[in-house]
Amino acid sequence: MSDDPPLRDPAAGPTVQLDLREPQRHLVRVTLHLTPRCLQPELRLPAWTPGSYLIRDYVRHLEALEVHQGGIPVASARAAQACWRLELTSLAPLVIRYRLQATELSVRTCHLSADHGFLALAGVVLQVSGERWHPHRLALTLPEGWQAFVPLPSDGDNAWIAADFDQLIDSPVEAGPHPCHHFSVAGVPHRWVTWGADLPADDPLWLADVERVALACCRLMGEPAPASDNYLFVLHLLGEAYGGLEHDHSCVLQFGRRSLAAPAGRRKLLQLVAHEYLHQWNVRRLRPAELTPIDYDRVTIVPGLWFAEGVTSYLDLLLPLAAGIGTEAELLDDLGADLSRYLLTPGRRVQGLRQSAEEAWVKLYRQDASSADSQISYYLKGAVVALMLDLHLRRQGSCLALVLRDLWRRHGAWGRGYRNDDLVAAFAEQAADLAELLPHWLESTDDPDLAGYLADVGLALVPKPATEPFLGWLLEDAADRPMQLKRVHRDGPAERACLQSGDELLALDGVRLRRPDDLTLAIGPLTTPAERELLYCRDGLVRTTRLRPEPPAVVSWQLVVDPLLANEHTDLNRRRWLSLQV
Template sequence: MSNPRIHFTISFTEPQTHYVEIEMDISDFTGTTLDFGMPVWTPGSYLIREYERHVELVEAFATADRIHCMKISKNTWRVQSPSNHIKIRYRVYGFEISVRTNMINVDRAFLSPAATFMYIKNHIDLPCTLAIILPEKWHHISTGLPKTATHEHIFYAENFDTLYDSPIEIGNQDIWHFEAAGVPHEFAMVGGGNYDKQQLTSDITKIVEEETAIWGENPNTNYVFITHNYQTGGGGLEHLNSTVLGASRNAYQVPNAYKNFLCLVAHEYFHLWNVKRLRPKELGPFNYDEENYTTGLWIMEGFTSYYDNLIIRRCGFFSVQEYLDMLVNDFNQVYNRPGYRVQSAALASFDAWIKHYRPDENSANTSISYYNKGAMLAVALDLYILAETQGTKRLDDVLRAAYHSFYKKENRGFEEKEFQALAETVTGVDLSAIFKAAHSTEELDYNMYFNRVGYELIDLNRDRQELSLGIKIANQDGRIVIKNVERGSAAWDAGLNVDDELIAINGNRLDIAGKELELILQNGQIDEIIDVLISRDGLIRTIHTPLRRSTRQQWSIREKPDATPTEKNIGEIWLSVSY
């Protein structure tokens, strides 16, 4: 088959029903059989989402005549025609609030391209154009795709990888423009909110310029922030020259919430370089029909999770203590999940497709987040490099060199051992212990790194004697129900289960607030055996379980009292402010 030309027409005849109509016009088609399909996932969100489930009424035409169109797999259709001009028409339902899925209503439409546009199988590299027909009361289109010269509502994608990485917001969003790091930026606010445009522009400009300084260049000619404001919202997804953010519309004037939003901006913008350009070899070119496995998400997402808060500190939005409190959250998140003894950061990366986006009642016992654990490993790398080079090198230098080597010079993804080797060459530091730890459940002694820069990591609960059964409970329709049982806890060993209803302890009926349970834990003795009356699937039984010391950890990062002047100096370099 020669290279056909592809043009999409997007229209909304009934947006109130949450549908978008797509016409895929294929010209210069010289084959007799054409297979076309819908991606089953979207880059940056590592889960098979089965976008094809929202596709309906697929029809095919050769010139003006309808031709047979047959579905041959869950996300693939086939047409056979001698014509060199074929049109495919279909509808897509979209009514899900997230940064990864379509949302269409009477006021607006957000289109996640992977959930919207089909492609010709084995021809992901073909360019295409998109014409968007606006409903009468809609006036704006926000996307990172460039406009064609022929019409302001017609856009161009050089290939389908670019198309699938360019979300589209259509409606009456509040739009303003600014320049940062020499690049034009657009901000598109959806859903209203109490944001201050001038403040946002000033603060985000600092973030953009700080991150550009780390990487040595800004690779964009334009960039678009699309922010969806809801009563309660959050999350984000990175794209090639844009991002989609979720926020709470009335939280911009709440200091902590506003700083958290800036952290989200810093995180997604950092991905411009880290994952969108500098990436493991498995993350591009993509196979949109199945999982694309990598063990490297601890670098892509973990390093980005380390830098998002650090950027906010460097911009002067966080005090030192505020930053340290944000950083230590990663340690608390990991160490209060027994799964850290079961799953390494690399395995968490590989298993993202089946675990990270599909948590259940036992997830805390079996898994960790590559975001949190990756950030812990990143801070270890940064501090160790700083200490070993007396503050002359740091993780910034590694990332900048990797970007220019693997992306700019060789235009390819990296193997993890290549990344490690480059890091060690750039810094002159043996980093093997930290990279090895990413593939192991054996924990690093993180104080070996914090102490070198004048800080220490302390478990505030280390000497406390609180008792615990190792369960989490919830009030469910007037009943106290177990929602989680911690691995290795008293409840785990005794056989208490998720969904057991707690009725009484030692003959005392439990009230809905669980105060009797709290009283027993406060006044009991370690290894004391208590009788727990439960209802399991409607059957009453008594479980005999011991009381044990709580394993919950509460970590804090503090200045080391006996830090040397050299250690303090390196610590100041680590936490320095650029503005």
Template structure:
């Protein structure tokens, strides 16, 4: 039986924004390696957490050992014997995201994938955790507690457990008879809605009904919500989720519903992503990027259902769901990248593209979240036509590869679909591998709905500008747009339209109004140039609405689709 690994985190000097980490273990072999993960599971890009590490020391019997660095994130030492070892290092924690870590005098928010070392030979050993924090702080970890701190069954469980500490307490809530806790960090200026915790319970319970099981985290689930001046997103874990949301967004008409959708999205990840996982991610390889096309299912299916969870929870209505789904489908129809990048490629290239997007990325890329949600919608409609549903497919996969802790592949999904619609299983290959292969409009019409184009309010130029010290610089030139046909490129500075000075990005739409052709003066690498631009009319976005002329059969199918589960 291997001895537990002892992990000590010292947060007692938050003003330094530095964590002191100490790890003690007994090696099992004389060649000892250890590494800091290069990425955070759930966020598929190499983040090189090691950039924040310094003052590393490996000690045996009180004496420092000369370790050898094998890679930026990995070290090696050949031991003379198997005496216990202590590894000490410092980590700067100045990045408040759900994937990294922050420590300051107000609170600590740490993703332990950015903190803890993976010791060779100890990955599947128990890890005991002790945290030293300021006296007036409470420490929260979604792990089993011990007399001195917390216990993680293995390294995976350790780094999957976000740490939060500060002068705040957890609020209890219940889901399907299971005890959960809510950490609220920050308060909106207008205060929290009086039914907030009740609505969270309803959304989480609706998620359980969707999957047909109680929450797999049981009585140990922690929901952390950081309310900031700006920010949006979340990161899922086996027994928790960490969310960021802005109080200004919360104040908008649809802000509260978006927050409930985000909560539902991350809560659903307990099943889909954390336990029902693409085969390439079982187990995780913390030392390198792991390519998988399964992210479209992991995130796209979850994004599709998070739109409907407020309705299933009784916190929304059918017209509102259509509005939200319409916005998602519109974003796909309006994306030039849909004609370039397939959904499977979007997932495989997440490490180098989605998480490192530039303003120009939309012209050659499509998000597997949004296109994945559109594919989920089309799958759902086709399955509804056969008396089945996408929710039922998700439940079937959960009962198979999910509960059995096996990874899934495309073949598993096709095998689940094929008994209901053999053609759909074949079509799925095209939807995943071929750009613009998705029959989106056909599926919308099958439900007695329609997508209506909304025209642009101003002439279309295809340029995205940014303001910089009194100058308007081109950030993006949309593919096949008037701007591209005029020869303008990213980095050009717009100086004048028909002789009128352009000083800010908002000037452009005014100067193009009611113009069929304009003379553009611009600068490229300090050289003055001129061109002619012919603005277009075009579509601003699409809306999803009822089709008053639909048939009884279409209405009946739509009603079944609205049942969600």
């Protein structure tokens, strides 16, 4: 492919060329060809990508920007951190070139290596003044033996057409010598591509199970077919990883090989598939009004993220079972693990669910040692509230699926964004008391009545206490390093002893500490809350403090069928609920 192809009709918008032929240098060469629409156009690189609510400053990876018009260099003045302004004397065609470092491996960044390339195009393509709503042509130049996988209509060999800038940067690019597997869901073409293995070849039932989960998503939404007319799955199978990012016509997943090999690994990956696949309705098309349209340059507060992510996180657990995959016992284990994480997160007493959604940009994606004490994930608490909503609605003869379908018909199917008040109104239509209950659940730091709702379906949460005294700290998980504090619990014994994260434990009551089991032996069984002398090191200085252990705390909760609640009525309720029957 020539570096300077013939220019297309200016009305057709820019052509974006990406050259990936230097994978060993981890550099992507970008060339934009366009005819400007004004004499002072601006070039802007997005600061974040939809679905991942953190300003990522992709511009830090951009280098060697140059602009030419008719072969003559054009000066660019930096107008903002990720914005350049051009001063043109004519509307003759422009050629814009730059390079990008692609060394960050995640579902929302760019990574180019000897055996694959992945590009989140929000971090790659400059938005040019006046071009956002015009078509963009994407063309790739690849290393020999590679092919590209892009969820866009083809425009020839290694070229695709996007309807506008938004569709272009919503289209992740995966490239490499990967096998591609084709299958269909309700007659709609789907592709599955894995980097790091060939999962469908290793697991012959995999694509059939993915299809079953996808069909369960369609049934949940009351639709005969997927929202996308041509869908692409991209999986990065890595040593240790977990995550995903949704797009209109695709999703990108990352999962760990060790996790996949674990007994529950396959089920967990199917739940991740269900989560991202359901997002083609909830989030991508049934979208918060604050993201309609998207502002790529700055933070946008989205109070409805609790619904977008929390409801999806709740349903992704149930969808595989609704598809006929797995057992009720496995689902209760998974749901119990989420409820346990929620109940063991003290930050739920500090941050409400709506506040968690509004603070996503500054808290959820910026975890530190004290995060668990000061915040709660809107994914996690959102899933807990979604569970409460589903069981509350079922008391009224309705369910969460009916609300989701109603919102889809009123908002998503028309591309009409919703606001938090629309969500409350939709739930209140199915159960009038939710007009007051739901806002309280969103604003309050009180726990919903978990025990009462779970009793409706014959379930109970059973606490499992620790076998050792509670010290109010979490140690770094490294057997070959000194015993350091990773976290100090708020209002716990360690905090009262003036300890902090990073402190190295040296001795307890004169007994040397080298490994966690040394600490267990030194503490011994708890008989009386006696103070203990702790020797520790901070900033190179050895210090002493007094530590008073507390009785053992709850370390986990298990969700079980309660024999005292089990009867024909609760058993029927549970079966209908777990199978997502309306």
